[in-house]
Amino acid sequence: MSKKILVTGGTGYIGSHTVVELHDAGFEVVVVDDLSNSSVDVLDKIEEISGKKPAFEQFNLADAAKTDDFFKRNQDIAAIIHFAASKAVGESVQQPLHYYRNNLVSLMNILDCQRKYNVANLVFSSSCTVYGQPDQLPVTENTPRKDAESPYGNTKRVNEDILHDSVNAYPELKTIALRYFNPIGAHPSALIGELPLGVPQNLVPFITQTAAGVREQLSVFGDDYDTPDGSAIRDYINVVDLAKAHVVAITRLLENKNKTGYEVFNLGTGNGYSVLQIVNGFEKATGVKLNYKIVPRRAGDIEKIWADTTYANEELGWKAEKGLEETLLSAWNWEKRLRNIQ
Numbered sequence: 001m002s003k004k005i006l007v008t009g010g011t012g013y014i015g016s017h018t019v020v021e022l023h024d025a026g027f028e029v030v031v032v033d034d035l036s037n038s039s040v041d042v043l044d045k046i047e048e049i050s051g052k053k054p055a056f057e058q059f060n061l062a063d064a065a066k067t068d069d070f071f072k073r074n075q076d077i078a079a080i081i082h083f084a085a086s087k088a089v090g091e092s093v094q095q096p097l098h099y100y101r102n103n104l105v106s107l108m109n110i111l112d113c114q115r116k117y118n119v120a121n122l123v124f125s126s127s128c129t130v131y132g133q134p135d136q137l138p139v140t141e142n143t144p145r146k147d148a149e150s151p152y153g154n155t156k157r158v159n160e161d162i163l164h165d166s167v168n169a170y171p172e173l174k175t176i177a178l179r180y181f182n183p184i185g186a187h188p189s190a191l192i193g194e195l196p197l198g199v200p201q202n203l204v205p206f207i208t209q210t211a212a213g214v215r216e217q218l219s220v221f222g223d224d225y226d227t228p229d230g231s232a233i234r235d236y237i238n239v240v241d242l243a244k245a246h247v248v249a250i251t252r253l254l255e256n257k258n259k260t261g262y263e264v265f266n267l268g269t270g271n272g273y274s275v276l277q278i279v280n281g282f283e284k285a286t287g288v289k290l291n292y293k294i295v296p297r298r299a300g301d302i303e304k305i306w307a308d309t310t311y312a313n314e315e316l317g318w319k320a321e322k323g324l325e326e327t328l329l330s331a332w333n334w335e336k337r338l339r340n341i342q
């Protein structure tokens with residue numbers, strides 16, 4: 001059986017870590033990425049870590065003709081992991097059409113090609129954003145989804161629906177949607193990690209840039225939430241743990257171990273940490289003091305969420321293994337390497 005996996009968005013943050021894990025598990029990888037938010041140099045870093053350089057093509061999967069041409073030339077693909085998407089929440093409010101086109105049309109083009117060229121298996125990058133602020137915690141896969149707070153969030157929700165309905169209509173297709181909680185950290189080699197463009201919107205890249213002196217001060221958005229220390233709570237998962245779950249999901253599909261054509265799994269640690277706990281955890285793990293101040297809540301933020309990971313633990317046999325301090329240290333080591341800090 002072919003062991004060739006198409007990883008869309010494979011030069012991105014989660015994609016690049018997943019390519020390394022796929023290589024380690026013996027898979028052959030072809031990456032498609034338009035490099036709109038990543039660098040082609042990542043392919044060399046992947047090779048440095050895993051000893052293998054994935055095949056690479058640069059195009060945007062929202063282009064139907066290019067996508068079709070790619071699949072026509074690569075008829076030995078056994079499965080797809082679809083990471084490629086625009087992911088900035090604020091930008092999606094400003095440019096909704098760009099987000100809907102990029103994120104929805106690309107998936108539909110892939111699905112058309114899966115049917116035309118007989119590629120049954122797809123793993124999709126979804127997000128805990130589909131739960132909104134849940135009524136009960138922790139959230140299981142059966143916790144009802146809520147209306148999205150942003151066009152970005154809505155693309156995750158609608159793409160889940162597109163996949164669910166497609167699998168229903170076309171039984172030859174099989175999909176696993178993985179709902180990520182908050183991915184953080186970097187590969188222990190510090191050769192790959194998160195590379196935000198401009199001012200980071202997410203907490204941990206902002207922390208590491210503040211520690212590196214690139215940003216003057218970290219803003220902690222809100223200390224008046226209904227949480228033990230008043231700051232908002234998330235489930236932060238190490239990106240390498242997350243990447244490993246993709247190998248498990250792909251293997252499950254290839255071995256026909258999925259129970260239904262469309263399956264959903266939460267990928268988190270099961271533990272919630274507040275923003276202030278992350279700040280303190282970073283200081284403890286690295287010995288670097290962070291300059292931060294409390295500011296008002298950020299619009300659109302939820303108060304608290306963390307995963308019930310029972311289903312992923314039992315059904316996939318996968319569990320997040322890395323602790324918070326190790327993960328925060330890996331993020332700092334990556335930032336230090338980027339900035340040439342000893």
Ligand code: UD1
Nearest residue numbers: 089127129201202203206219220221232234275298300301
């Ligand atoms: C956001 C998106 C989510 C997306 C994820 C990854 C929303 C509602 N959710 O998650 O869909 O998948 O990014 O891109 O937008 N914080 C600070 N100071 C900062 C930055 C963040 O205090 O400078 C706080 C936030 O208020 C939040 C926590 O840190 O409480 C985590 O924020 P962030 O890393 O941006 O992730 P989410 O907002 O949870």
